[in-house]
Amino acid sequence: MEPNIFSSYREWLEHEKMPKGKKAALVAAMELFSETGFDGTSTVQVAERAGISQATIFKYFHTKQDLMLAIVKPVMEHLFPAYRDEFFHGISERKTLPEMVAFIVTDRYQFIKNNEQAVKILAMEMMTNEEMRQLFGKLAITNNFNFPGELLNDFRRTGQLRDDIDVAGLMRILAGQLVMYVIQSTFVPDLVQGEQADLKLITAQIVRTISK
Template identity: 45%
Template sequence: MSEIIFDNYRTWLEGQKIPNGERKSLLASLDLFAKQGYDGTSTAQIAEYAGVSQATIFKYFKTKQDLLMAIIEPVIKNFFPIYRDDFLAKLKEFRTLREFIHFFVQNRYKFAKDNQDAVIILITQALVSPQIRKLIVDTLKKPNHSIPDEVGRILRNTGEVRSDLDEITLVRTFIGSIGSYFLQSRFWKTKDEQHDLQLIEEQILAFLKN
């Protein structure tokens, strides 16, 4: 399976037994939300882009928010678990803290860049929607597949991590560093991305190491 979230969503959607007008509305919304943002896209624009009437859109979705959730919910429930479990399996290959940090930073930053439209939509909507926040948190903390628990366990197995840091702090350190740099890079071009990522790795290492 490709690691491009929206490509996989499109493929999944094509296989769903739903009316053509509903499918067109979802695909048009996906493209426009990614290009213009959720708030910058109107249902009139979606209807024109999809080649359907607004009445058709509202036949299947009561509000624009319902349309957004019809995209986000299957993405989080069907695809994120696959990416999560594959990522956790790869993390277990590393034995030293430096190797772990290098892989985590490089791999998750590449994933964010490859899926920047999906990431931006999820981040912006998670800030304002409790429903979306709950979906994301439930997926990340699923029993037996909890990212904070697994990351904490693997890091502690290196014997190099400070004992005063709990699992949430460990994960937040990674996500905060990678996420803030990803968002900054959307607005300001970096001169040397690899150099910046190496600095982030060193900063995380300095913070986590005994």
């Protein structure tokens, strides 16, 4: 049976069967990590915001790193939608490479907006955490996902994709542009022109990079 479509971490968490204390810790940690950063947040602060004891946190998570991964890993796993039939239906309706890229950027940006706090944590950690970057790469190209291979095939059928673009490269280009936009929005907001204008610019940059 396919898992429920993941659109929002909070919504997903509500439907997960886990103790209330564990859910409370995850929500509190997500809020605090996105506000003050992973290194700037202590488990004591997480426990206080969650209304639980610090011992409860370590009952479910061995380390603060494990707590952070429990937030960002589900989001990373679903950033490239493995079970989104309607996503690929939308792709199939686009006939040119620019149209496909525009659809993907808009669709995945909506996912990012729905998971803004978790993606903000991911973006911050990827700048300094090599382990996080490696995990992201593994999840993006794992054989458990149909998304990368199917998407590459869809791009190739347009006849407009560069011959030297492979699955890993395509994922890095698509995700890199969107994650970088999140980083800019967070740390250098003066560079952000406006959502619609920026999405058009991101689309144009990706198309220039991957087109023949």
